[in-house]
Structures are given as C-alpha cells and as structure tokens.
Amino acid sequence: MKVFLSGAESTGLPDGSVDVAYISDAFHEFPKKRTLEELYRVVKPGGILAIWEEHEKKGVTQALKLANEQGLFSFVEQEKGFYKLQRGSLEKQT
Numbered sequence: 001m002k003v004f005l006s007g008a009e010s011t012g013l014p015d016g017s018v019d020v021a022y023i024s025d026a027f028h029e030f031p032k033k034r035t036l037e038e039l040y041r042v043v044k045p046g047g048i049l050a051i052w053e054e055h056e057k058k059g060v061t062q063a064l065k066l067a068n069e070q071g072l073f074s075f076v077e078q079e080k081g082f083y084k085l086q087r088g089s090l091e092k093q094t
Contacts, residue, residue, distance in 0.1 A: 009034035013042045020048045027051050032063035040072045045089035053081045
C-alpha cells in the first residue's frame with residue numbers, strides 16, 4: 001500500500017493510477033466538483049472512493065448524488081456518514 005498526500009483538486013497522479021481513494025472527515029472542506037472530477041480521473045475504472053464524514057456537512061451527500069447522476073461514481077454503500085462509491089468504467093459525459 002502506498003499513501004499519498006496532495007491537494008484534493010489537483011493530485012498530479014497519473015490517470016487511472018489509484019485503486020482506492022479514502023477521505024476522512026475532510027470532503028466537506030474541498031471544492032466538491034473539481035475534487036470529484038480529479039478523483040474520477042485518478043481512480044481506476046471499477047476502483048473505490050470511500051468517504052467518511054462525522055456529520056452531514058455542506059452538501060456532501062448532495063455532491064455525491066450528483067456525481068452518481070453524472071455517471072462518475074456509483075453508490076455501493078452508504079451508512080451513517082460512510083460513503084462507498086465505485087468509479088464507472090465508461091468515459092465521463094461532458
């Protein structure tokens with residue numbers, strides 16, 4: 001396992017280079033649209049995005065539902081502040 005720390009909206013990682021991206025109680029602070037686009041770019045098709053938030057903050061659920069509607073990520077699991085999503089395998093619709 002490699003752990004990588006960077007800015008949320010511009011990681012500098014290669015396309016499709018991440019199996020799992022995990023964000024712990026911080027997603028509410030990130031620019032959501034740009035962050036989700038960057039995560040879509042770096043997470044491999046079929047890869048996992050896991051987000052934990054202690055409380056619903058600043059539209060986290062709403063942003064993730066929008067990413068789901070746009071085909072970026074699909075909900076796998078959601079329970080009490082934990083969101084597990086899977087990256088779609090099709091190219092993002094623009």
